[in-house]
Amino acid sequence: MPVRGAWGWLALLACVLWAGGVWGVQRIALEIGEIRHPVATMGGLQLRFEADGTLLLRARSARFAGREWSAPTLRCASARLDVQGFRCDEGRLELDGKVLPLRFAVEAAFERGDVRVVARLGDGLIEAALDRTGATSVLFSGVELEALLAVAAPFAGALPVQLKGLNPVAKLNGAVAWGPARRRLTMNAQLEEGGFASADGLLAAEALAFAVHLDATEQGSGWSWSVGARWVAGAAYVHPLYLESGPALEARGTLHAGRLRVHEAVLAVDGVERVRAESAFVLDPPGLERLEFSLQGIDLDRAGKRWLAPLLFPAQVDRLRFSGRADVRLEMRAGVVEGLTLQLDEAVLGLRGAAGGEGVGLGPLVGGGSWSRTQPTEMRVAVGGGYWEKLALGAFSIEAHLAPEHASFARMEIPLLDGALVIDEFGLKRGPGHWExxxxxxxxxxxxRALTAALDLPEMSGVLSASLPGVRANPGEIALDGALVVSVFDGYLQATGLRLLEPFGVASHLSADIEVRHLDLHQLTETFSFGNITGFIDADVRGLELARWRPVAFDARIASSPGEYRRRISQRAVENISALGGAGALAALQRGLIGFFESFGYRELGLRCVLRDGVCAMDGVEGVQRSDGGFAIVRGGGVPALDVIGYNRRVDWNELVDRLQRVIDENVSPELH
Known part of the structure; x- marks a missing residue:
């Protein structure tokens, strides 16, 4: 028969035990069908009281705070039950076959109808009180998080694998109270000496301290609640972000019919004037139903370094530069982004050069726009200018038509010295998992002349123009459809198969095939103070590969262009070409005779380098064979004629680059053999 008056039954039991003691009974056993309380319900209750004062209380099942257990068992090493009340010392609790790692004392007063529990959990203390009205209070001090999680696991379910791997530590202090009259639950808690660490080092924290306040009121079948939380001390690394104490959160909402609604959440965080959110979550199964999130007055200098750079470009944090202000608004439904709004105010974005140079940058940027998943929108940003290293860009504007799955940009003409950089047919579309x-x-x-002066290069004459008919870009890759054509030195350079991986990363990789035709040697050698050579050259670079912007492989050949034109080479150019050939290079006239002539005729020039594993396999004019194993770099022709012969067919690439740099920078005169 169900027993609803729990205190009456316990009082009756006390009388039975008292009578048993008078009559000399050694053991008393009692079974109760059901005990109900506003907080807990137990069914199939069995009680056994031994003459030595030990007590065993076991239920077939129990329900507490909406959770059920099978065969919960209470054991008391020392117990007392009489008409005044019940007391249990050195108590242990077993749930679902596991003994919880805490020891406690329980005292119940029948006349007052209250229960008090004092539990020791490691070095911590938990004190709980429950009266006949159901009013409950819990105080905890110095409770270690690790021990608390072990005790709470049967109540809250198994801990997530991720949490177990972090080995969290902390000490908890605080109070929880439930008032049945107003159906109100309050909590004030402090976490101190907190920390965690993952095995891979991507998650770590130490000296954490938090203060949390919760106030919730039951309303019908749901709850109205408010929460305040403040990060008081400590720091954490949550890859790729480094977080420090200071943020504070205030939130309010409701819990009803399996939905947690946040009517307003306001977060105070360094670098942002106001962070506000509204959201709704479904609890079973857990999922985000709706989110509206806004950041107003973002200080890009402060917030950019701390939040944006690590999230957007984690490999370039130290090189990124921000200034100005921005506002951002994000809307989500069912976990899908519905809308995004961005407004910029005098924003400047920059990436410092890898070797400490100027790098690239744009700004100030003013304007913005919105993107929506359901309807077309517009965007307009005025760009005050920009730079690429020491090359300045003039003012221009970015205008775009934004659709849910693609974006198209108006033609952009960016002033560049006395010319312009024109970007046309620019569009973005959503690909599988990313934008292209x-x-x-x-x-x-x-x-x-103006371009080389701006880039601190040797002064060159002529003009530069280029055309890239089809550039494709997606995360981590830039590729070229068709050919990049650059006009320079009265000839042209054409690159095909151009592909750049991780352009701004530490593992950048470029591959291409390059064709150069009809470069004017007079302009080229004059520009780099190499001496003077008249004529024209062609070049082919096949299988070019650059890793971190340094050549690692190619097959390059330079040769005289076909056709009739004046072909002369100065004494200084001969010496420099010989210097590039190293100690094995030989001018086919004696050193003393070279001094009698300022220039020589030549029939053709030729040089080949196949780079593999840091070594250049050298060759010269194609089709010329020499019995001594050498190779012709310059074949003489006319009067006086001169040949330059190389004998070292394997040259360290870095050494070859050093020779060329010395020739250009110092114009050293080599020793000829």
Whole structure:
């Protein structure tokens, strides 16, 4: 028969035990069908009281705070039950066959109808009180998180694998109270000496301290609640972010019909004037139903370094530069982004050069726009200018039509010295898991003299123009459809198969095939103070590969262009070409005779380098065979004629680059053999 008056039954039991003691009974056993309380319900209750004062209380099942257990068991090493009340000392609790790692004392007063529990958990203390109305309070001090999680596991279910792997530690202090009259639950808690660490080092924290306040009121079948939380001390690394104490959160909402709604959440965080959110979560199964999130007054200098750089470009954090302000708004439904709004105010974005140079940058940026998953929108940003190393860009604007799955940009003409960089047919579309971009790029004629001066290069004459008919970009890759054509030195350079991986990463990799035709040697050698050579050359570089912007493989050949033109080479150019050939290079005239002539005729030039594993396999003019194993770099022709012969067919690439640099920078005169 169900027993609803729990205190009455316990009082009756006390009388039975008292009578048993008077009559000399050694053991008393009692069974109760059911005990109900506003907080807990137990069914199939069995009690056994031994003459030595030990007590065993076991239920077939129990329900507490909406959770059920089978065969919960209470054991008391020392117990007392009489008409005044019940007391248990050195108690242990067993749930679902596991003994919880805590020891406690329980005292119940029948006349007052209250229960008090004092539990020791490691070095911590938990004190709980329950009266006949159901009012409950819990105080905890110095409770270690690790021990608390072990005790709470049967109540909250198994801990997530990720949490177990972090080995969290902390000490908890605080109070929880439930008032049945107003159906109100309050909690004030402090976490101190907190920390965690993952085995891979990507998650770590130490000296954490938090303060949390919860106030919840039951309303019908749901709850109305408010929460305040403050990060008081400590720091954490949650890859790729480094987080420090200071943020504070205030939130309010409701819990009803399996849905947790956040009507308003306001977060105070360094670098942002206001962070506000509204959201709704489904609890079973867990999932995000709706989220509206806004950041107002973002200080890009402060927030950019701390939040944006690690999230967007984790490999370039130290090189990124931000300034100005921004506002951002995000809307999500069922875990899917529905809308995004961005507004910029005098924003400047920059990436410092890898070797400490100027790098690239844009700004100030003013304007913005919105993207929606359901309807077309517009965006407009005025760009005050920019730079690429020491090359300045003029003002221009970015205008775009944004659709749910693609974006198309208006033609952009970016002033560049006395010419312009024109970006046309620029569009973005959503690919599988990422966005992809396409554009055509043209460099309208720019004075080489002005360009080389701006880039601190040797002064060059003529103009530079280029055309990239189809550029494709997706995360981590930039590729070229068709050919990149650059006009320079009265000839042209054409690159095909151009592909750049991780362009801004530490593992950047470029591959391409390059064809150069009809470069004017007079302009080229004059520009680099190499001496003077008249004529034209062609070049082919096949299988070019650059890793971190340094050549690692190619097959390069330089040869005189076909056709009739004046072919002369100065004494200084001969000496420099011989220097590139190293100690094995030989001019086919004696040193003393070279001094009598300022220039020589030549029939053709030729040089080949096949780079593999840091070594250049050298060869010269194609089709010329020599019995002594050498190779012709310059074949003489006319009067006086001169041959330059190389004998070292394997040259360290870095050494070859050093020789060329010395020739250009110092114009050293080599020793000829």
């Amino acid at each position: 971009g396409r554009a055509s790029v043209v460099i309208e004629p720019v004075s080489m």
